[in-house]
Amino acid sequence: MDPILYTAMGGARQTLDDQAVINHNLANVSTSGFRAQLSAVRAVPMEGPGVFDTRTAVVGSTPLFDQQAGPINTTGRPLDVALRGDAWLAVQAADGSEAYTRRGDLNIDETGVLTSNGRPVLGAGGPIVIPLGAEITIGEDGTLTMKAEGARPTEIAEIDRLKMVSGDAAVLQRGLDGLFRGVNGPLPQNEDARLASGALEGSNVSAVEAMVAMINNQRKYDMQMKVISTADENAQRANSLLSVQG
Secondary structure: OOHHHHHHHHHHHHHHHHHHHHHHHHHOOOOOOOOOEEEEEEEEEOOOOOOOOOOEEEEEEEEEEOOOOOOEEEOOOOOEEEEOOOEEEEEEOOOOOEEEEOOOEEEEOOOOEEEEOOEEEEEOOEEOEOOOOOEEEEOOOOEEEEEOOOOOOOOOEEEEEOOEEEOOOOOEEEOOOOOEEEOOOOOOOOOOOOEEEOEEEOOOOOHHHHHHHHHHHHHHHHHHHHHHHHHHHHHHHHHHHHOOOO
């Protein structure tokens, strides 16, 4: 294959992969606690007979995420929490593994399990179960206290404590389910992690920046297609010259 065609094709494919990342970020501009994906490329040496050592291919991946915090919005809802600093909330993934999220719009399902986006929230001993009808308060350190239905205001009992961990892009990696997991396994509880109750952290995706990036990607893709078209035209002209009969 003509080298210029291969190079342009690789660039166009990478541009489409970048576009998918931008679309995913833009779709989650209103998702609580969402962390924007960052795309990256790396060079991979080509192998095979007749390949020069200087020839490499470009492979895209999304191993990183934007660590910048999103805006904090006060909701006044007792089960809404906004994680502070680099704190993450531990939840149970669909496969039973421990995962982490910044999404703090918590709910109690029909069985009394405290959930985040449908996933059980973990405490000291596993998923946290709330007695039905109880009035819940979440402290700054993640401690859950309750006042049972019909109980006096002074009759408050501690239920559990949210498991909160600390981590950045060096120790966390995003899974296909949108949750984050420890690179070397589950992370330990961070006793100093704090949260704000009655508030939610918004997505850190800027809709304006995402739209600009989308337009820029479209222009790059058009440029790669132009290169492919020009290379094809040059090849046709060269073939016509070689086919001229003397």
